[in-house]
Amino acid sequence: MEFRILGPLEAVDGGSPVAVGGPKPRALLAALLLRPGAVVSTDRLVTAVWGATPPRDAIGALRAYVSRLRVALPGERLRWQAPGYALDVAEGELDATAFTQLLGLARERATVADHQRAVDLFDAALALWRGDALVEFDAADIDADGQLARLADLRLSAIQERAEAMLALGRGREVVADLTGLVDHHPDREALSALLMRALYASDRQADALAVYRALRHRLVEELGVEPSDATREVHRKVLEQDPELAPADRAPPSNLPRRGTVLVGRDRAVAQVAGALQTAPLVTLVGVGGVGKTRLAGEVAGRELHRFSDGAWLCELAPLTDGGSVAHAVAVALRLQQRHGATIEQTVVEYLAHRSLLLVLDNCEHVLDAAARLAVSVVAHCPGVVVLATSREPLGVAGEQIWPVPPLPLPAATTLFVQRARATRPDFDPDREPSGTIAEICLRLDGLPLGIELAAARTRAMSAAEIASRLDDGHLLAHGPAPR
Ligand SMILES: Nc1ncnc2c1ncn2[C@@H]1O[C@H](COP(=O)(O)OP(=O)(O)OP(=O)(O)O)[C@@H](O)[C@H]1O
Ligand SMILES: [Mg+2]
Structure with a gap:
């Protein structure tokens, strides 16, 4: 059973309207619904039905209307309790109650600045209104204690608070x-x-x-x-x-991109070019040797392009996976998806992405190449608003893939990176006090690979640059250094 008072009065049972009777029993029902579950005195109910001019045997006539309502409404919900009657309404049966509940949830979201969800909930609450509440009745007769005014006020507040949330968005x-x-x-x-x-x-x-x-x-x-x-x-x-x-x-759209504690060095052109590639290709793979900076570059590009994707940019790290079977699962976790009942995890992911505008970063695909390639192919085929940015030591090797080889850092950028990282461990590190050319030599011997440069620079805490250079061939030198992200 459903009762609707946020508009003209409606009683609906199993989808079809319940014939409550003429205006008088309807007024009686309206007055009872304004205080669901509470006893409304017969005096008030008489006023609700006849206004200021009740007939001589009003109480008897009221009783007749009550009997009629009891027949029309299934269940024993209309009960006598001195000094009047109460109509029992179960959870979810009355639109006004649903409205105040949704409004409460919307307000909860708004207080924690979850404005988008708040707007959705305000919309759901306001959608329950079909016009002014119980418009066809005289409010002064059916509503002795101002419930209608209170509801109208809440409705106005909901519209107002929704507008606040929209402004915040x-x-x-x-x-x-x-x-x-x-x-x-x-x-x-x-x-x-x-x-x-x-x-x-x-x-x-x-x-x-x-x-x-x-x-x-x-x-x-x-x-x-x-x-x-x-x-x-x-x-x-x-x-x-x-x-x-x-x-x-x-x-900014949502994302799980990590916040970096260090600045990007010497990749301005690369960032712009990869961003450009993402505008034309649905799948771009950054390819290069380990430690050359693929992951870092992908993260920078994703952060820069985030605004183009209303559903955000999501980084999915495949490095920790031990077998290809879990690629779709890892993507689902990154996107915070639950597997849909009756669908595979891969179907769940593709269905979810089908109508999104989203950048998906598949990081470190090399050891699960086939599975990553398969997922990328079906995302590209079924999700027109999704762009995939992959990083891998090997190309995925699928149709439509735009390969973007990541080069080592050129020497000037490599030395800048070395000095920056050295200063992170030793704030007084001064490159001019090192023998000329030593830092450049270290960077060259490390092939301009940022990972190696970072590890070598971390050694300046205990060694001079010359010492580091002389021990580069020593396998232990770069084995234990920290790799700041
Ligand atoms: N241009 C750069 N400026 C500053 N730091 C960088 C730059 N490129 C890479 N790094 C740093 O160098 C390290 C290695 O980079 P990254 O992890 O991106 O390499 P990768 O190519 O993804 O390696 P792998 O193949 O092992 O995944 C990271 O700590 C990263 O933050
Ligand atoms: Mg990587």
Whole structure:
């Protein structure tokens, strides 16, 4: 059974409407539904049904309507309890209760700044409204204690808080029309005007935002003799000063890309070129020897291109896998997916990606090459909005793959990297105090490979550069150094 009061009164059983009877039993039902499960006194119910002019035997007539409702509504839900009647409504049967529950969940998300989820929940809550609550009745008769006003107020708050969340998402432009309509209907709600000002400002309509303030202030001063509140004046001041706080930039899409503690050295051109390749090819593989910087380059490119993918950029590390069978599983974990019942993990991943705009980074494919290639092929085939960026010591070798060989660092960048890393272990490291050419020699002997350079530089904590150079052929030198990411 479903009862709907957020609009005209409706009672629905198994999808079809329940005939409750004429206006009088409907008014009785409406009054009971406004206080679900609570006893409503017969006096109040009489007023709900007949208003201020009840007939002589109102109590008897009321009883007849109660019997009629009992027949119409399945189950023993309409019970007598002095001094009146109560209608029992189970969990999920009344739209108004569902509305307040969804609103509560939306507010919870909004307080933890999960604005997107908050907007979704506000939308679900507001979708339950089909018009003004119980519009066909006289509120003064059926609603002695202001439940309808309370519901209308919550609805307005929901729209307002949804707009707040949209503003936080950088989507102020999309709420201007809604807010304009609301301000017209509720000119006294200052908070709505303040929100509209912010939404207009966020849509590059500063002059319109100021006009809203002028209209609001005019009304308040003329009609009530008061100035706008501090909060509204603050918004006005920020509009005048073009305070950047007012128009948050679009939020970055989600991602699990790690934050790097070190700067990227000497790869500006490479980053731009790989980013360019991703615009044209659905699968780009960064190929190169171990330690040349493939993973690092992929991470930088993904961070730079993140804004192009509304569903974000996701790094999936395949290095820890021991066999190819778990590639799809690793991708699902990176994307935080649960395997769909009745589907393989690979199907689950591909179905999920089919309608996303997303950059998938498959890192270190070399030891699970076949499985990674298979997954990449089906993602490319079925997910038009997904771009795959792979790193691997060997190409995946599939159709449509754009191979991008990662070269070693050129000497100037390699020495810069060495000095930076040396200073990370020894802040007073001064390259000019080392014999000239020693650092360059170390970098050359390490073939310009960033991993080797990092390990060698870490040794400056205990050795001079000359000593490091002389011991490069010593297998232990680079074995234990830390490899800062
Ligand atoms: N251009 C760079 N600037 C600064 N640090 C770098 C650069 N390139 C690589 N590094 C660092 O060098 C180390 C090795 O790089 P990375 O892990 O990207 O190599 P890789 O090619 O992915 O190696 P593997 O084949 O073993 O996975 C990392 O610590 C990385 O942060
Ligand atoms: Mg790597």
